[in-house]
Amino acid sequence: MGLRLLDQLGDVAGRRVFVRADLNVPIADGVVADDSRIRASVSTLSELRDRGADLVLASHLGRPKGAVDEALRLAPVGDVLGALLDHEVMCVRDVTPEVLPGAPIVLLENLRFDPGEEANDPAFAGRLAELADAYVDDAFGAVHRAHASVSALPDLMHASGRPAVAGRLVEREVDVLTRLLHAPDRPFVAILGGAKVSDKLAVIDSLLERVDVLLVGGAMAFTLLAAQGARVGRSLVEPARFDEIRRTLAEARDRNVEVALPLDVVAAPAIDSEDGVVVSATDIAKDLAGFDIGPATVAAFREHLAHARTVLWNGPMGVFEREPFAAGTRGVAEAIAASPAFSVVGGGDSLAAVHGAGLDAAFDHLSTGGGASLAFLEGRALPGLSVLEDDQP
Ligand code: ADP
Ligand code: MG
Numbered sequence: 001m002g003l004r005l006l007d008q009l010g011d012v013a014g015r016r017v018f019v020r021a022d023l024n025v026p027i028a029d030g031v032v033a034d035d036s037r038i039r040a041s042v043s044t045l046s047e048l049r050d051r052g053a054d055l056v057l058a059s060h061l062g063r064p065k066g067a068v069d070e071a072l073r074l075a076p077v078g079d080v081l082g083a084l085l086d087h088e089v090m091c092v093r094d095v096t097p098e099v100l101p102g103a104p105i106v107l108l109e110n111l112r113f114d115p116g117e118e119a120n121d122p123a124f125a126g127r128l129a130e131l132a133d134a135y136v137d138d139a140f141g142a143v144h145r146a147h148a149s150v151s152a153l154p155d156l157m158h159a160s161g162r163p164a165v166a167g168r169l170v171e172r173e174v175d176v177l178t179r180l181l182h183a184p185d186r187p188f189v190a191i192l193g194g195a196k197v198s199d200k201l202a203v204i205d206s207l208l209e210r211v212d213v214l215l216v217g218g219a220m221a222f223t224l225l226a227a228q229g230a231r232v233g234r235s236l237v238e239p240a241r242f243d244e245i246r247r248t249l250a251e252a253r254d255r256n257v258e259v260a261l262p263l264d265v266v267a268a269p270a271i272d273s274e275d276g277v278v279v280s281a282t283d284i285a286k287d288l289a290g291f292d293i294g295p296a297t298v299a300a301f302r303e304h305l306a307h308a309r310t311v312l313w314n315g316p317m318g319v320f321e322r323e324p325f326a327a328g329t330r331g332v333a334e335a336i337a338a339s340p341a342f343s344v345v346g347g348g349d350s351l352a353a354v355h356g357a358g359l360d361a362a363f364d365h366l367s368t369g370g371g372a373s374l375a376f377l378e379g380r381a382l383p384g385l386s387v388l389e390d391d392q393p
Contacts, residue, residue, distance in 0.1 A: 002390040003174060004165040006047060009134055013052030016100075018132035018157075019045065019167065020149045022139035022368060023059035023077045032080045036351070037141070040368050042084050044138045044167035049085070049105075056100060056131050057081075057089070058108045058149055059139065066115030078107045096127035117148045125152035129160070138167025140174075141369035143384030144376070150384035158387070166388045169368065174385065176344060176365045177376045185309035185342060186212055191301065191332060193218025194315025194347065197238055201248070202378045203314075208251055213258045213308075215301050217293045217317035217328060221262050224249070225281060233267065233284035260304065264294030266318065266325055275324045292318025293328035302335040311341040313350060314374065320353045329353045337362030346373040 009017075021041040026033040048055060062072045078091040082105075090103035095114045100106055108131075111117040116124025125148045129135075135157040137143070142150050154164035166174070180188075190211045192200055197220035207214060216224055222235035227242040228249070252259045266276035267288040278294045279285070293301075305311060313336060317328035330353070336343050337359045345354055346367035354360060367373040375382055 003171065003385065003388050004163070004390055005171055006044065006136065006165055006167060009136070009163050009165050012048065012134060015053055015133040016056055016131065017048055017053040017134045017136055018056050018058065018128065018153075019048065019136045020139045020142070020153070021045070021057055021059050022141040022169075023057075023074065023081070024061050024141065025077060027061070027071070027076055030076055032076055034352075034355075035080050035084075036355075036366075037368055038077060038080050039084060040169055041081070041138060044136065044169060045081075045085060047168065048136070049087070053134075054104045056106045056108065058111055058128070060112040060117065060142065060147075060149075061110045062112070064110060064112050066112065066118065068113045069110075072110050072113075074107055074110050081107070096124070096131075100131055111147075111149050118145075120146050120148050120152050122148075122152050122156065124148050125156050128153050129156050132157075132162075134162055135164040136167045137164075137384060137388060138169045139384075140170045140367075141372050143170065143369070143382045144372040144380070146383040151387055154384075154387045164388060166385075170385075170388075172365075173367060173369060173373070174376075176367070177373060180310065180312055180344060181210060181377065181379070184210065187308050188310040188312075189213045189215065189304050189308035189341070190312045191215040191217070191305070191336075192313075192315050193220060193317045193329075194349065195219050195236065197223040197241055197245070200315065200374070201241065201244060203374050204248060205251075206378045207312075208248070208255055208257050211257060211312075213260065213304050214252065215260045215304060217262055217297070217301070217332070218315050219290075220315070221281070221293075222290060224259075224261055230282035231284055232281075232290065233286055234289040235265075235267075235284060236289070260300060262290070262293045262297040263300060264296045265290035266292035266294055266328070268324070271319055271322070273324065291322075292320075292325035295327075295331075298328055298331035298335070301332055305332070305335040305339045305341070308339055308341040311336050311339060311343045312377075313343070313345045314347045316349050316353050320349070320356075330357050333357045333359050346370060
């Protein structure tokens with residue numbers, strides 16, 4: 001797959017480049033609560049500025065559903081970005097202004113204020129296309145969606161002879177995830193957790209073709225345990241998935257992939273309980289639910305992770321937001337950090353856990369796109385990437 005890259009953008013000195021960034025950050029009371037994604041966008045923007053380009057930047061923020069939502073304006077993001085770039089970012093209050101202000105760096109209003117964005121509307125894309133001479137997509141978190149700013153717009157730019165390429169962030173994400181899918185150093189250990197197994201069944205199926213060991217924690221483990229007859233008490237389960245899961249586990253056996261499930265769990269009557277008890281994962285009392293993996297499971301998972309040469313992690317091992325149920329996720333984060341493996345973590349909550357443990361620097365790659373990385377790992381063609389691929393073989 002040949003993505004067109006910044007190197008193929010040509011001379012952009014004095015030209016206006018449209019950059020679709022992923023500036024979709026949490027905002028609380030008008031203040032950016034976590035600026036990781038804004039920071040991640042800086043390398044491409046600085047490179048383009050160094051090459052003499054003027055920038056028109058665009059992003060979505062939250063889910064305003066095609067209408068203006070005052071709480072989801074991008075101005076607070078523009079302030080943070082300006083400080084990081086050490087240059088004023090001029091925020092306009094229109095998604096598609098008739099005339100762009102003359103400033104070197106302009107940030108358009110939240111793309112999703114216009115219904116044309118999510119509808120992949122060519123007319124809306126046409127209005128965006130009028131604002132620039134070239135296009136760069138650096139919003140990896142959005143490439144799995146056929147939305148106008150990542151699909152119709154680059155299509156139109158390319159068709160009209162203007163460059164449309166991937167930025168450095170998209171380039172790096174695609175490099176790393178392609179390596180996981182096609183050339184991982186072995187043993188390759190994937191560790192999955194999180195709330196719902198149904199979100200991740202497709203990625204499990206795809207990973208079974210590639211990994212040596214699959215470790216499963218989080219609420220999703222209970223559906224796998226229950227499908228095999230374990231007593232899981234009041235833990236979250238999705239019985240509608242039992243048949244599919246039995247097929248998946250049989251496939252894992254056929255492929256010689258070891259699937260390791262929790263041995264013990266931290267169980268409690270309710271998610272807001274003050275503490276939990278460690279019990280066997282296959283024999284949880286009727287009035288208790290599992291909210292974290294237990295210490296024996298952490299030790300077993302650590303052993304697998306210590307021998308891995310490639311690790312992919314998505315999804316917390318428990319309700320890590322609450323201290324009584326945080327130890328399993330922290331233990332796994334530390335085990336991956338201590339392992340010499342090439343390590344990749346993705347998913348909003350998993351990243352928050354890594355952050356919280358202060359372990360960012362110990363991972364080789366923190367994937368910025370939760371849904372997009374999962375879709376990539378499922379092996380799906382992503383609309384925002386196909387449009388940036390070279391037509392020539
Ligand atoms: P990510 O954002 O990293 O992809 P998910 O969104 O799939 O992860 O799952 C994260 C959520 O799963 C967290 O809010 C966490 O509290 C919840 N969770 C994990 N384990 C359990 C459990 N045993 N019971 C209930 N919720 C759980
Ligand atoms: Mg999540």
